[in-house]
Amino acid sequence: MVAGFTQRRPATLPDPSATVRAVYAVLPLFTARLASAAVVVVGVTFLVFLLLHLVPGDPVEVMLGEYATAGDRAALREALGLDRPLAAQWFAFVEGLLRGDLGTSLASGRPVAALLAEGLRMTALLAVAGLAVAVALGLPLGVLAALARGRAWDAATSALAVLGMSIPNFVLGPLLMLLFAVLLGWFPIGGAGGVRALVLPALTLGTSLAAIVARMSRAAMIDVLGEPYVLAARARGLAEWRVVLVHALRNAALPIVTTLGLQLGALLGGAVITETVFGWPGLGLLVVDSIHRRDYPVVQACVLVIALTYVLVNTLTDLLCAWLDPRIGGAR
Amino acid sequence: MSGGTRGALLVVFLWSLAALAAPWLETEANRIALDQILAPPSWSAPMGRDDLGRPLLARVLVGARLSLGVTLAVVALAAAAGTLIGVLAGWYGGLVDLLVVRVIDVFLAFPGILLAIALAGILGPGIDNLVIALSVVGWVGFARLARAQTLSLRTRDHVQVAQALGTPLPRLLRLHVLPLLSGPLVVEATFALAAVIVAEAGLSFLGLGVQPPTPSWGALIRDGTRYLLIAPHVVLMPGLALLSLVVAINLLGDRLRDHLGGRPR
Numbered sequence: 001m002v003a004g005f006t007q008r009r010p011a012t013l014p015d016p017s018a019t020v021r022a023v024y025a026v027l028p029l030f031t032a033r034l035a036s037a038a039v040v041v042v043g044v045t046f047l048v049f050l051l052l053h054l055v056p057g058d059p060v061e062v063m064l065g066e067y068a069t070a071g072d073r074a075a076l077r078e079a080l081g082l083d084r085p086l087a088a089q090w091f092a093f094v095e096g097l098l099r100g101d102l103g104t105s106l107a108s109g110r111p112v113a114a115l116l117a118e119g120l121r122m123t124a125l126l127a128v129a130g131l132a133v134a135v136a137l138g139l140p141l142g143v144l145a146a147l148a149r150g151r152a153w154d155a156a157t158s159a160l161a162v163l164g165m166s167i168p169n170f171v172l173g174p175l176l177m178l179l180f181a182v183l184l185g186w187f188p189i190g191g192a193g194g195v196r197a198l199v200l201p202a203l204t205l206g207t208s209l210a211a212i213v214a215r216m217s218r219a220a221m222i223d224v225l226g227e228p229y230v231l232a233a234r235a236r237g238l239a240e241w242r243v244v245l246v247h248a249l250r251n252a253a254l255p256i257v258t259t260l261g262l263q264l265g266a267l268l269g270g271a272v273i274t275e276t277v278f279g280w281p282g283l284g285l286l287v288v289d290s291i292h293r294r295d296y297p298v299v300q301a302c303v304l305v306i307a308l309t310y311v312l313v314n315t316l317t318d319l320l321c322a323w324l325d326p327r328i329g330g331a332r
Numbered sequence: 333m334s335g336g337t338r339g340a341l342l343v344v345f346l347w348s349l350a351a352l353a354a355p356w357l358e359t360e361a362n363r364i365a366l367d368q369i370l371a372p373p374s375w376s377a378p379m380g381r382d383d384l385g386r387p388l389l390a391r392v393l394v395g396a397r398l399s400l401g402v403t404l405a406v407v408a409l410a411a412a413a414g415t416l417i418g419v420l421a422g423w424y425g426g427l428v429d430l431l432v433v434r435v436i437d438v439f440l441a442f443p444g445i446l447l448a449i450a451l452a453g454i455l456g457p458g459i460d461n462l463v464i465a466l467s468v469v470g471w472v473g474f475a476r477l478a479r480a481q482t483l484s485l486r487t488r489d490h491v492q493v494a495q496a497l498g499t500p501l502p503r504l505l506r507l508h509v510l511p512l513l514s515g516p517l518v519v520e521a522t523f524a525l526a527a528v529i530v531a532e533a534g535l536s537f538l539g540l541g542v543q544p545p546t547p548s549w550g551a552l553i554r555d556g557t558r559y560l561l562i563a564p565h566v567v568l569m570p571g572l573a574l575l576s577l578v579v580a581i582n583l584l585g586d587r588l589r590d591h592l593g594g595r596p597r
Contacts, residue, residue, distance in 0.1 A: 036437065043438030054454050162586070166578040168530045170537045170550070171571035174557050178564050269443030273534055277557070287446070288538050291453030303450045307442045314441075 029322050037315040048304045049093045052296055063106055063294050103297040112301045123271055123282035129198050130267055133206025138213025146221035157214060164211030169270050173204040173277035190279040201278045205270050209263050216259045220252035261317025265310045337587050343580035347396050354397035361390035361547060370563040380565040391547040392573045398548045402463060403528045409467040411521050414474025419505055422482025439472045445531055452540040462541045466528055477520050481513050515592035522585040526578045533574055549574045
């Protein structure tokens with residue numbers, strides 16, 4: 001029996017000094033990654049702040065419409081701080097953010113933070129469901145394609161992946177609606193009520209990511225299946241499912257996890273369109289509605305929250321990968 | 333050339349032809365027939381008719397002109413600006429490079445379509461604003477690629493020799509750096525075409541792009557979803573048109589990448 005390749009880990013805890021050394025090894029990477037994330041966050045707030053100044057003409061006039069009184073205009077101008085120099089305005093904007101004050105919605109008069117909290121919850125729910133769809137569909141397809149490399153199943157999966165990556169959410173959404181809500185009547189056509197209402201939006205959102213996951217896991221599995229340790233595991237007569245699912249998939253997981261983290265931005269962007277298609281009351285629908293209502297403080301806050309979420313998750317993914325695979329930390 | 337590649341080229345060619353022929357179809361595309369509202373596909377209207385009885389086939393063909401026109405403009409602008417910025421950052425290095433990398437990081441922190449939606453929404457409707465919003469989002473991919481490639485090309489022998497010979501910088505970059513960048517940039521541009529077609533249609537779908545009565549694929553799909561229950565062809569036809577073009581371009585992108593290298597899978 002070939003020892004070493006698949007030797008079980010000792011049941012005792014690892015040497016504590018080794019743990020301490022491992023932590024120190026990734027520490028510089030952690031601080032560097034957090035510092036660059038901090039710079040990005042500052043830049044993001046600045047860009048979002050600038051959005052309001054891109055409104056053609058006078059933003060106050062655009063937001064209030066032509067029938068507003070001079071007093072209303074002056075009041076809004078002062079509330080938004082538009083009468084102050086740009087740098088002071090940005091400073092006030094950031095200061096408000098730090099206090100958790102995202103401004104007031106012009107359309108409803110409610111604090112933006114309250115509007116956002118509900119939307120964020122719904123968008124997070126949809127995004128997690130979409131992610132689950134992507135993994136549940138993409139991973140098995142990709143692994144099976146890798147095992148059937150070069151055969152019909154592999155080619156079919158590749159074709160399916162191109163189709164899945166190409167179909168826009170606003171085409172897939174109505175198609176799924178037509179099939180599963182109108183013709184079959186299995187799921188509601190839109191809105192947000194219970195798990196059944198989540199199914200079609202999650203499928204719509206998750207499909208393109210599922211295609212990417214399928215491609216990625218196919219490539220990763222093909223790489224890993226060629227490794228000597230997989231050959232060794234097979235030589236030891238382990239069952240094929242064990243070789244694939246336990247030995248190979250474990251090492252193929254890292255690039256797949258990285259892909260998921262990187263694609264989260266596309267997923268959040270896709271959520272904006274998906275929410276509009278299905279009337280799902282998340283941040284995306286709030287952004288689009290607020291744009292049509294010219295309620296720009298809400299638009300700014302939504303864009304900011306989505307971008308910051310993306311930065312946070314990306315940073316966490318990077319750190320997680322460095323933690324899982326010490327080679328990444330050592331390489332820097 | 334495989335059958336798939338040939339098919340994809342044919343699809344792209346046919347839609348380009350439609351875009352070129354669009355001016356002659358415009359009258360037909362806007363011909364209202366109130367007695368044939370939402371009529372399903374038939375001999376007189378192979379794709380059926382919309383909510384004002386206008387023939388969808390003509391509208392989809394005219395829509396191709398707008399989609400392709402906007403997309404080409406955006407990709408050309410984004411590729412030119414992004415490549416220039418990326419090459420200069422990679423060439424000069426130091427503080428310039430640091431600044432550019434930070435700006436790229438900040439732009440990458442936004443989901444692309446979200447930033448485009450916010451920009452298009454705030455700039456207001458219209459084709460010009462649509463092109464601006466999508467280009468502002470699109471340059472980043474080209475800049476990142478051009479920067480990374482230039483960084484490694486800078487130390488190549490032929491570039492250093494040209495520099496030592498005192499070649500002026502614009503000439504040096506044009507003759508000795510850009511040609512070596514072109515492969516990955518072409519691959520990037522191909523995928524960008526597909527992405528921008530979808531993004532443009534997405535913005536029009538949200539009502540932030542092209543305004544009626546100009547038919548664009550996104551706007552046609554948006555109008556169609558209202559009649560999903562009674563006349564599904566109104567959303568299906570433009571949806572399939574869009575899908576066929578995007579699939580074809582993505583397939584070509586995959587083939588090009590296999591040949592020219594570039595962004596990893």
